[in-house]
Amino acid sequence: MDTKQNLGIVETRYFTFANPPNELLLESERSLGPITLAYETYGKLNRGKTNAILVAHALSGDAHAAGFHEGEKTPGWWDSMIGPGKSFDTNRYFVISSNVVGGCKGSTGPSSLNPKTGKPYGLDFPVITIADMVKAQRHLVDSLGIEKLLSVAGGSMGGMQVLQWVASYGERLRSAIPIATALKHSPQQIAFDEVVRQSIMGDPAWRQGNYYEFGQPEKGLAVARMIGHITFMSDQSMEEKFSRKLKNGHYSFQFGADFEVEGYLRHRGDNFVRRFDANSYLYITKAMDYFDLSGGRLIPNGHTPQTRFLVISFKSDWLYPSYQSQDIVRELKGKHADATYCELPSTYGHDAFLLEVEEQTTLIRHFLDKTLNGYQVADGYEI
Amino acid sequence: MDTKQNLGIVETRYFTFANPPNELLLESERSLGPITLAYETYGKLNRGKTNAILVAHALSGDAHAAGFHEGEKTPGWWDSMIGPGKSFDTNRYFVISSNVVGGCKGSTGPSSLNPKTGKPYGLDFPVITIADMVKAQRHLVDSLGIEKLLSVAGGSMGGMQVLQWVASYGERLRSAIPIATALKHSPQQIAFDEVVRQSIMGDPAWRQGNYYEFGQPEKGLAVARMIGHITFMSDQSMEEKFSRKLKNGHYSFQFGADFEVEGYLRHRGDNFVRRFDANSYLYITKAMDYFDLSGGRLIPNGHTPQTRFLVISFKSDWLYPSYQSQDIVRELKGKHADATYCELPSTYGHDAFLLEVEEQTTLIRHFLDKTLNGYQVADGYEI
Numbered sequence: 001m002d003t004k005q006n007l008g009i010v011e012t013r014y015f016t017f018a019n020p021p022n023e024l025l026l027e028s029e030r031s032l033g034p035i036t037l038a039y040e041t042y043g044k045l046n047r048g049k050t051n052a053i054l055v056a057h058a059l060s061g062d063a064h065a066a067g068f069h070e071g072e073k074t075p076g077w078w079d080s081m082i083g084p085g086k087s088f089d090t091n092r093y094f095v096i097s098s099n100v101v102g103g104c105k106g107s108t109g110p111s112s113l114n115p116k117t118g119k120p121y122g123l124d125f126p127v128i129t130i131a132d133m134v135k136a137q138r139h140l141v142d143s144l145g146i147e148k149l150l151s152v153a154g155g156s157m158g159g160m161q162v163l164q165w166v167a168s169y170g171e172r173l174r175s176a177i178p179i180a181t182a183l184k185h186s187p188q189q190i191a192f193d194e195v196v197r198q199s200i201m202g203d204p205a206w207r208q209g210n211y212y213e214f215g216q217p218e219k220g221l222a223v224a225r226m227i228g229h230i231t232f233m234s235d236q237s238m239e240e241k242f243s244r245k246l247k248n249g250h251y252s253f254q255f256g257a258d259f260e261v262e263g264y265l266r267h268r269g270d271n272f273v274r275r276f277d278a279n280s281y282l283y284i285t286k287a288m289d290y291f292d293l294s295g296g297r298l299i300p301n302g303h304t305p306q307t308r309f310l311v312i313s314f315k316s317d318w319l320y321p322s323y324q325s326q327d328i329v330r331e332l333k334g335k336h337a338d339a340t341y342c343e344l345p346s347t348y349g350h351d352a353f354l355l356e357v358e359e360q361t362t363l364i365r366h367f368l369d370k371t372l373n374g375y376q377v378a379d380g381y382e383i
Numbered sequence: 384m385d386t387k388q389n390l391g392i393v394e395t396r397y398f399t400f401a402n403p404p405n406e407l408l409l410e411s412e413r414s415l416g417p418i419t420l421a422y423e424t425y426g427k428l429n430r431g432k433t434n435a436i437l438v439a440h441a442l443s444g445d446a447h448a449a450g451f452h453e454g455e456k457t458p459g460w461w462d463s464m465i466g467p468g469k470s471f472d473t474n475r476y477f478v479i480s481s482n483v484v485g486g487c488k489g490s491t492g493p494s495s496l497n498p499k500t501g502k503p504y505g506l507d508f509p510v511i512t513i514a515d516m517v518k519a520q521r522h523l524v525d526s527l528g529i530e531k532l533l534s535v536a537g538g539s540m541g542g543m544q545v546l547q548w549v550a551s552y553g554e555r556l557r558s559a560i561p562i563a564t565a566l567k568h569s570p571q572q573i574a575f576d577e578v579v580r581q582s583i584m585g586d587p588a589w590r591q592g593n594y595y596e597f598g599q600p601e602k603g604l605a606v607a608r609m610i611g612h613i614t615f616m617s618d619q620s621m622e623e624k625f626s627r628k629l630k631n632g633h634y635s636f637q638f639g640a641d642f643e644v645e646g647y648l649r650h651r652g653d654n655f656v657r658r659f660d661a662n663s664y665l666y667i668t669k670a671m672d673y674f675d676l677s678g679g680r681l682i683p684n685g686h687t688p689q690t691r692f693l694v695i696s697f698k699s700d701w702l703y704p705s706y707q708s709q710d711i712v713r714e715l716k717g718k719h720a721d722a723t724y725c726e727l728p729s730t731y732g733h734d735a736f737l738l739e740v741e742e743q744t745t746l747i748r749h750f751l752d753k754t755l756n757g758y759q760v761a762d763g764y765e766i
Binding site: 028030123126127184185186187188190191192194195197198199201202203204219220222223226227229230233235238239241242243244251253254255257258259260261262265266269282286289290292318321 | 411413506509510567568569570571573574575577578580581582584585586587602603605606609610612613616618621622624625626627634636637638640641642643644645648649652665669672673675701704
């Protein structure tokens with residue numbers, strides 16, 4: 001394996017749909033526009049434009065997947081996986097990472113200015129779906145002149161986008177890597193999302209979504225994120241990280257944070273309020289809950305996909321349990337797709353797709369290698 | 384098995400500590416008084432006072448465990464288990480059910496009047512522990528003239544009280560039945576409780592606990608309870624009950640309750656606000672988080688308990704997973720206690736201790752029978 005290196009300084013770019021009316025017809029049958037997508041790219045697109053990989057982010061992710069922004073000390077959210085010599089090897093591949101529509105990190109979302117009012121959309125922003133996010137991404141991929149992606153990869157909601165690419169534009173994919181994801185949310189997953197939304201919407205500071213001139217609904221959003229963090233970890237990883245360790249060595253007999261795990265959650269909640277828009281959290285969780293490619297919707301009947309699949313789940317992930325990945329594999333095998341499934345033995349819970357670098361790298365590097373080689377043989381292309 | 388019957392109309396009674404200064408010295412070294420405990424009894428205490436069973440309730444339970452209150456259509460929370468011919472057979476046993484200190488159902492708690500101010504305690508109420516709850520219960524049992532309980536039984540926090548009885552007053556128990564419980568909360572359980580508390584305390588209507596003249600912090604308390612309900616069920620029981628069924632047959636593309644599971648959670652949250660005091664929720668969850676009888680604290684070293692144990696857990700309970708019950712059994716076996724363990728194959732999750740009547744009944748009836756028979760032989764008592 002090559003020596004792993006960092007990408008160094010990277011920049012977020014912005015793509016605004018060029019073609020009039022610069023609008024997207026949404027699944028809700030409403031239109032949204034103008035639309036801008038924040039995105040980053042790493043590595044170089046080859047002459048044949050055959051080495052492009054799209055990575056899709058999870059709930060609170062953004063376009064900044066790898067490398068460092070000028071002056072910052074924390075790299076992008078999947079930096080351990082993207083870069084020279086890494087899983088998505090930028091010496092070989094051209095990696096595109098785009099922020100989703102509905103987000104708050106440079107792409108058009110509920111905190112963007114509504115051209116009709118000159119004020120932030122708030123709840124006037126239309127409810128978007130994973131299919132809408134992917135439709136917007138397809139415009140971005142079009143604009144880069146890429147007809148066929150070597151792969152599309154992502155974990156959690158990123159994995160939903162991967163599956164939606166398969167359903168919407170399968171003919172434009174050589175391969176797909178859905179990680180720690182599902183064909184649809186179970187009622188338990190919907191329930192967690194609904195509690196998250198109720199926590200935000202129940203905060204009077206939410207003001208029916210029109211809080212932008214007053215500040216975020218901090219309390220509700222922090223609690224929402226705390227719930228999230230519990231579901232991202234596992235019982236075992238929490239035990240390993242916190243056990244019952246006390247912050248000050250003794251019980252306070254008050255309602256402060258006695259246990260380290262309480263301090264951790266409060267800290268994560270408070271940090272989140274500074275970096276993520278509450279309305280975007282509502283829109284994106286709703287998109288995840290609406291997502292449903294079960295019942296034959298992933299691949300049309302009578303169609304055998306030419307796309308290769310690598311499906312990954314993690315043993316301790318109870319938010320997106322392995323049976324949901326196995327459901328994906330069952331759908332694929334039912335359509336005679338070339339699909340490999342691997343359940344990795346992590347204790348990190350759902351967070352594993354961000355943390356289990358080594359085992360994922362072994363799997364993904366090999367899978368991409370084989371995809372690229374098959375591609376070259378089949379099409380006579382050269383890198 | 385006898386024919387099962389209902390208890391008919393029952394009444395809650397109130398026990399106020401009789402002995403001056405009518406106070407309890409708490410684990411926090413603060414004093415609390417005067418103290419009243421709400422309690423109910425079912426069946427008759429025999430002449431030898433050898434047939435008394437204490438049942439202890441969970442987080443949001445109360446003294447009303449069985450039978451009907453005048454004019455009400457819903458029976459007590461464990462009515463399926465307590466009554467003539469039932470698991471805790473009131474033809475044979477005298478069942479005592481007491482509401483915990485810190486609660487809001489007739490026992491002294493944060494919503495009670497503070498005699499020093501004439502106003503509700505609010506956060507001036509001292510933080511109480513499971514040991515404090517059990518100490519108060521012991522006073523109640525004393526007042527009934529019962530030296531030795533035939534058994535003490537309960538699920539969830541009720542099970543913690545059972546274990547605390549073993550640790551504090553083991554010599555006063557013939558047997559103990561801890562169900563779906565733990566020697567201590569894991570960091571995941573603490574985390575869920577902390578999110579619940581943050582949801583309540585983050586609601587501006589909570590007003591630092593002084594909301595009694597204004598009304599409950601409804602939004603925060605409802606969200607807190609919604610979180611609870613997710614953890615009480617299992618992934619499978621939610622799938623069986625709700626699947627992805629829609630309330631109105633189609634997506635609303637708004638932020639209402641699209642899915643039945645969302646409507647259910649909102650409904651449970653709203654109902655809870657009408658029946659439970661937010662501060663009591665804070666105090667009781669804190670007591671559960673502080674509880675820790677691991678590391679040899681359940682039974683003193685060098686001591687072999689004469690108490691018989693029946694430990695029950697449920698396969699799909701992920702809030703109090705079976706490994707926690709197995710930890711209890713390991714502690715007991717390490718002290719050469721007479722302990723039976725049973726993991727029941729329910730899909731109901733943590734709620735199973737309230738819902739899995741038949742299998743629990745088989746186990747518990749037999750266990751109590753044997754306890755009572757052994758008791759009579761050993762002590763020469765007659766029922």
